[in-house]
Amino acid sequence: VSITLPGRENILSDNSDHKVTLGNAPLKGTLTHVAVPSLSSYVYLKARLKNASAAPVVGAMNAFLDGNFVGVVNLKNPVAVGEEFDVFLGPDQRMQLKRTLKRGDVENSGLFGGKVEVVNQWEIEVSNFTKKPRQIAVYDQYPVPADPNISTKYIGASRAESQKDANG
DSSP, rough: OOOSSSOOOOOSSSSSOOOOOOOOOOEEEEEEEEEEEESSSSSEEEEEOOSSSSEEEEEEEEEEETEEEEEEEEEEEOOOOTTTEEEEEHHHHHHHEEEEEEEEEEEEEESSSOOOOEEEEEEEEEHHHHHOOEEEEEOOOOOSSSSTTTOOOOOOOSSSOOOOOTOO
16 A cells, blocks of 8 residues: 655654554544443443545544543554444443343242242333433343253333344
8 A cells, every 4th residue: 555645754863663654534424322331321322434535544543522622542453445344432421221120039939849939020210411302222141941841931122123133
């Protein structure tokens, strides 16, 4: 790859590493909110970006949101020209997430080899303190047993948009 610098650069001859900005390109994308209440009480901002620059995006990238510096994002893999990629921008402080165990009962005791039944019911509450309605992807889990003598049953959610996968 041959890159022509936009101007002259002065590099000290002190035998240490120096960084030179080769260019910058604003990357536009869409913001979404993601929550995993079993792991964290935060709602995170995720940006889906498209590399519309003339070169691959590699290494560290400064992230700005609404003109404010959010932080440095280190990309593990290079992003080719025209490729889409996800960048997590940290927690959105204007959103709150709460996961509460509403019911945790042992319904059958399993005395003398009987069947033990445990029922857990969780409530997930998301509070939005922004001035606009927001769409949030909430990922939660239920146990998937590896033992064939143990079975689990997903009872359901208050929203119909739930999707299950093999890992719970």
